[in-house]
Amino acid sequence: MAYHKITLTINGEPEQVDVPSNMTLLKMLRERLGKTGTKNGCAAGECGACTVMVNGEPVNSCMILAVECDGSEIVTVEGLSDHGSLAPIQEAIMESGGVQCGFCTPGILIASQALLNRNPNPSEAEIREALVGNLCRCTGYVRIIEAVQAAAQMV
């Protein structure tokens, strides 16, 4: 397997990583960089647990190769807070009770933050549409949607 040296920014920090051609961004984050906040739920782009931002866009990190991210800016759940100060969406989801087992939470938070970045005042329908690729088996989504609405108010 050929290896590639790639340079990218992860949560604002520059990184240089040697990755094999077939390594996904998810695997690189979790196994090379210790960013285990991003979860592996299906490895097939179907559950959204591995959602990260690549150049501002929410992406299933299991469906993109690490080499494709050369030169990109990546934001993972670990990058949402700033020196211990939580982002509004993180505060809001704790407040609304939108966290249960927590396994979908990192992906939900990233997808929600990406939505709020491009649309600071989303309607309920827009929130539902933006999160349709993020499966949650615990909450029934009600409190997650409330959290995004509340976060929009905070910003």
Add this chain to the structure above:
Amino acid sequence: MTTTVVHERIPEPIGESKPRLDNRKKVTGAATYADDMQFGSGLLYARILHSPHPHALIKSINISRAKALPGVKAVVTGEDFPGFIGLYLQDRHIFCRDRVRYVGDPVAGVAATSEEIAVKAVNLIEVEYEVLEPVVNPEFGASPDAPLVHPQLSEYKVVPFILPQAGTNISNLFKVRKGDVGAAWEKCAAIVERKYRIPHIQHVPIEPHVAIAQVDETGEVTLWGSSQSPFAQRNLIAQALGISQSDMRVVAPYVGGGFGSKAGVSMEALAVAIATKVRGRPVKLRLTREEEFYTAFVRQELISYFKMGCDKNGKILAMENRFYWGGGAYTEYGVNVTRAAGYSSTGPYEVPNVKTDSYCVYTNHPVGGPMRGFGMPEMHTGLEQCIDDLAHEIGIDPVEIRRRNCIREGSILVTGSKMHPTGLPQCIEETAKAIQWGQKASPSAPNKRRGKGTAIMWKAPAMPPNAGSSAWVELAEDGTVTVGLGGQDLGQGTFTVCAQMAAAALGVPYESVRIATPVDTRFSPYEWQTVASRLTWSMGNAVVSAAQDARRQILDLVSEAWGEDPEDLDIRNGVVVSYKSEQEIPLKDMVIYGLPKPNDSGWMGGPIRGRGKFMPTYVTSLDPETGQGERAVVHYTTGSQSVELEVDLDTGQVEILRGASSFDVGKAINPEMVKAQMEGGFVQGLSSALFEEMKMVDGYMQNPSFVDYRIATTTDAPSDLQSVIVEVPQDDGPWGARGIGEHSMVATAAAIANAIFDAVGIRMEGPPFSAEKIYLAMLDAGIVE
């Protein structure tokens, strides 16, 4: 019996919606799940060779090519592990030995230095099978004509309350014979008979199963895994391997959803078995999403027959029910689903004449295990539609027939025992009110029809009569409190609730309580399993009892030091106070180092550690022929769910407009978390009603991916979802509390089915009530052309 009934006075923070203890870790990505744990470069990766046949004999296995592959450290087969494993009925080997019984049955396992090598090695294992006829229908499986899935059934070890039928595929039969059903029919003014078919579904936790096992040079085993049942895993795996439970350590970090799939033992034993052959090295087994769908537990399928009759006032006089549970290839755990359905087979109704036969049947399908509701959603989905049909038959409103027949305090239950105080009648009123029962709103478009439906439920914790809990409470130098417990937080919030209970019982602020995590069988106190919605009640009682023990030690010490009566002392907000002398001392000044004796004559006290336990002592056995006995279960949680929906006549698609849930939880320790359970359960129930089905063809699952097996998403959940808490206290629950986790999806599918009937007048044999199925049913009924 160590009951801790404390409901004279409700102290803080009981009944307050405190934030989750694990919130911050979970929103920052810091919470460590099993797959996130690091094991260094010595880690080996395991893969399993699964049976490609639903039913076959293993003629030979050749592992030599796999073993020769560089990087392969172990290849194991059933020959290496002769022991049996199973919770109620030991009908399983860790790896198949002579026969495979479902597509996915583990035949061999490999440990290698990389995942890629492990996959390659598995493909090099050669197995010769003699294919046998599979059993794919539980009703046929129960007949004498069916091939036997377990010819050795009569030799298996089994607990006394499970009754396998030798020489058949019936691994349990639970019978109820109460009153005289035969004589009752002629007194009925209306009788309905129905058949329903509930398909297999899967739990679909977003986190797939993960287990890492390591065996050290002395033979001690450590298992790290995503687990609802660290202690049951310790016990069952130790028994299967013939080692001491004390040499089998299970560590359980955060769990990314369980819903029953991570209870008991499934793939964890595979990881441990492989690790025994590579001593010293950790071995990691992680299921793919496809493997998660059919090699872990699935929900049993059910073919159910109901016959019920009532008098002209709608009073139910008799029920005759037959359940064929498709238990799958191994029913070591599922046999108790059958039993639970038997002793709950009337649903939450008082019925004087009952005949029930509940069969657990082996099939060559994936292994039916526990899933949220433990048989109750499957049973109620049919039963509660049948009750609606009976109401229509006799001309009584569906809510009214439930009012007239539902169990109340003192009702004689199906097993002959008496119902404890229950808020079910109030729950019925709450959900009816929430969806404005009786008022028909007009549809949102001319091509739509609107309907409302309701269904009620009951469910008892299904477990051995003597499932126990224990806990300890320790205090640190700064007066903060750590609670040791052995149950698991699967997301339902039990750690938060237990911290609230410890704070209340001890007299400290909630913020100063921690939970000793991860649960580790070497250090944590015993807990049977995190199942049956039993933790708030059972583990809660143990935690309260431990906190009270610590409190007693503290107050005894201070009373001695101050020369006061302990009755005059209290602990408030982390400070011991005397109501008599008005002296005060913060806990931090005495819980580790004790207190000086008077006149510089030495010290007294020492580190405080409270301990507590709880085990129900009053559950009795039931007569095997009649199902009658003094007390079948510890208690029943009851509730009601109602929905309003629209059916699109052009597409058959259902849109849930409103949902309402009301459950009697005895006492909501944390009301918002109780409501979160009701919401999450409603949507999981909705998902099972509208979308979910393991499509099985000749024993093969056709749809093992999220694309082909759809679960509810954000666009399916209704925005109007109301949850109403009813509180009729449980006599032996902490502050009256009883469980709610599973109950919240029991009645949902039935309520939706009843609302579809209300909207378009059609009934289907079973879920999922997909657009296609509804449209075709409407075509058949001439509702659309």
